[in-house]
Amino acid sequence: MKYGARISYAGTAYSGWQRQACGVGVQQRVEESLESIFGHRIVVTAAGRTDAGVHARGQVISFDLPGEWHPERLLLAVNSYLPRDIRIMKAARMPEDFDARRSAHWREYRYLIWHGNALSPFFADRAWWDKFSWDMAEVRKACALYEGTHDFRAFCKTAECPADSVRTVLRASLRSRKNVTLFTVRGKSFLTNMVRIMIGNLQAVGRGKTDAGEIAALLRGGERRQSFVTAPPEGLYFWRAGYGDGYPRI
């Protein structure tokens, strides 16, 4: 029987979502917990892969169970085996055709930046620390350009760039308050490191190394070497995924 769950994890201790030859992926911990309960391996599919050190607030997973379970009992059982930096926040019985990855209409990521002379202890490993404040008016202009369908070749890890690097960003927005800048981006799918490179370029704009006009040029099929740094993983959160009305909300 098909189940779905929303899970949160702090990615600091993990090599990313996926099972790894080297290091531990979050997926492995979740599958081990299910195996402890059911006695055999249960493969888990996620809405989106996350890199080493990247967090998730609302990752969605799907898996098949050999029998029927009350969702709340399932949640408590799995959480009792998981380390506390990984938590099932909600579980639900799903239609048999539900697949956390293939059924997703969109994925939303958020990226958190902490500005200022000192990084708050409560944001250590949870945000990107940039000592400098940004020219937010120009950053907002650049951010708005990300929305829409563009060739994001300049925003993809070179070695993993597919032939077709055109992607559609459904939403790109910024909120800024005191020391914190929060970037939200939503899209059907993303290229490798795309969100982190989008942020690296916003930093370059914010610090005056480039401007919104240059970002517009990059979005017309620029190359990776013409754009700026890949922002570090610790500021990135897989926030949520959207599914059609045919599925219960997780």
Place this chain on the structure above:
Amino acid sequence: MKYGARISYAGTAYSGWQRQACGVGVQQRVEESLESIFGHRIVVTAAGRTDAGVHARGQVISFDLPGEWHPERLLLAVNSYLPRDIRIMKAARMPEDFDARRSAHWREYRYLIWHGNALSPFFADRAWWDKFSWDMAEVRKACALYEGTHDFRAFCKTAECPADSVRTVLRASLRSRKNVTLFTVRGKSFLTNMVRIMIGNLQAVGRGKTDAGEIAALLRGGERRQSFVTAPPEGLYFWRAGYGDGYPRI
């Protein structure tokens, strides 16, 4: 020359603010960092002591330095010696009569509660996890009763209760949203464990074990044994302290 600083710390790894015979206090780490820079012990005074496991967002400290330092350079120097769960967030030259403890007009604490079946990994060690949701209407009524001058004997650790247990709460308020309840309390001074016992009693109200009327009775000089549990330290934050207009804002 007198200096003041605002410091943040995650209290999880510490035995509290004060230097301890057993375990490490945050004060010790701060004094060690100053000693590494200046070559002799510099005693640091804090606006409020915090217990083991209690956090601070805006603890205020004062200390004397042998010479003049640019506040920003001082901040960077001290932070370079501190572990990253303790951070000086701001430093300032202060008038010679400034004393972080004696000059404070009020202290503000906040307490964070996480409700629900599973504790978010991002709130582990940072909030009190209560599986049950609370009857917030009744909790708000009880919370409002805390404001004003009362005999808080029923809200003080018995072994450390002074003869005069009358205290004035300047402000007590609650905010609640989704899984999170945030309690804010401000007062000139507090009894030992007072904020944590206030929260323990609100939980009892929220779960229907008692009601606002009983809290009103406790505030007319009840005994500790008549009131409820001491909430755990991990939800408590020393949020800030208020000083007169004669001092620069830290």
